[in-house]
Amino acid sequence: MSALSELGKLKGGRREEATDNAAGYLFLAPWLIGLAFITVGPMLASLYLAFTDYSLLQPPDWVGLENFERMLGDRRLHNSILVTFTYVLIGTPLQLALALGIAVLLNQGMKGLPFYRSVFYLPSLMGSSVAIAILWRQIFGTSGLVNQFLTFLGVPSPPGWIADPDYALGTLVLLHIWTFGSPMIIFLAGLRQIPTMYYEAASVDGASKWTQFWTITMPLLSPIIFFNVVLQVINSFQSFTQAFIVSGGTGGPSDSTLFFTLYLYQRGFGQFQMGYASAIAWLLVVIIAIFTAINFIASKYWVFYDD
């Protein structure tokens, strides 16, 4: 099913085949070069730069832990962590709950499944585009689409949404929820793997649909829910485009949409503090790693594996 379960399988037994190192490395050559020069090399360089002061103009200057000490007192950084956490911890559960709810609804032998599936899936292909971020900027503008409706409904003075520090992040969370289509597809695929006889047996025993959902669907779907949670958390920590476009690159109003990645961009490519930006990037890696580890540890208590 997934990259995650593959990682687990690696430990298992392997079958014996004829070893062919030359052919293996030849076919793997592009990937190996990419790994060295595009992925691992830059990672190591980034780790080194995190301990330097570097503005591109002069060679990197080793400053030890200074960048990390500086993080401790960097209010905008702290704020950006708070903003990103809010976005991830509110947006992801809501997005996945909606994806699961709609998938369960669609899976009950609905007529027109392909139509609904397409309509719900389409936004997730467009959600990360600049065009949609521009649309969001209009919709949630002071005199945008939402406020036209609210005025029409007689709401006296609706908020300015993206112009209001209290609501701006909320509009981005909403955009995140709007892209629930791709986890929904994964849920649908998972729901189809659950044998119908379980539900038939439960029905015969008089279990309600609600009971069936909690006692059959949820446990059997839990590995897929887990997979979606891990994937979506990792992805949403890296969100950038929407906040950049909606706030015009500032992360405003009052830094209320200053995503972690946006702050990293401002430091690295706005002010060319490459050393500090690298240190911030590693903080992101550590945060994502911690969240993923928490997910894996917590999964022991709620994810149910059939085998």
Add this chain to the structure above:
Amino acid sequence: MTNPTQQPSDIVAANEVALHGVDEPPTQPDVAESAGPSRIRSVVKHILLVAAALLMIYPLLWMLVSSFRPTAFIFREPGLWLTDPTLDNYAQGWFALQHPFSQYLLNSIIVVLGAILGNVVSCSLAAYAFARLKFKFKNVFFAIMLMTIMLPIHVIIVPQYIMFSQIGWVNTFLPLIVPKLLATDAFFVFLMVQFIRGLPKELDEAARIDGCGHWGIFSRVIMPLMVPAIATTTIFTFIWTWNDFFSSLIFLTSPDKFTVPLALRAFMDSTGMSNWGAMFAMSIVSLVPVFLAFLFGQRFLIRGIATTGIK
């Protein structure tokens, strides 16, 4: 893969077959329900779903309709009814920036084609090695490959920028294309590995007996059978590269090199705030290819997501 002259219903049907096959269990039947209440229930469900679908799609439809309206109307008309459609926004938007919009479309197309070619070739080579060959440290590399799927791009973007600027690649399309030639989009490697593992090994054996080497097996047996996986890779690469904003923003600096997302952003920063109509028009232009890729490729998209869980 999908013939453009096919009816949408054919695509949807093909989609169903591709997705559910014949051997999968049917959907859960409503065993205990009789005709009466179940009918009401079904109607309620449909109403809920239609309402949700409308709410989801309304912003897109509204942007489409608004792109044919004078800008002044965009802030007055929340409805979808279009009176006196005009193409002014498209005409204005096309020439609103330093270069005509066709230039940005062309730039995006170059990057997208390069990325597709790169991903298809390099990822399938790596996938063949992982799925069919035995070599030293294979499992270690495979694990590393899986881990790079989850690596945030931000941790490598700074050194990449420094590296590419030192070799003079900044403000060219090379930083956006060359990494794809080196199979750095690891999820496609994974997708193809999964696919190749599903192909019967007897085919390889037969080809070997007929005198094929690894290259022969790869190019004459595996590649032709891998068309669905290649299609999925192509469509996802197309959509992601087309939408990609972050790396274009970092690596492309002069307006003549801008891809479509950068052009839209430049538009918004310059005149956009006073000319929403034209900006909507160009936004629609930028979304049309994504929509077409979705329309003609959705069976591969949906199968791709369902089997690997990629975004």
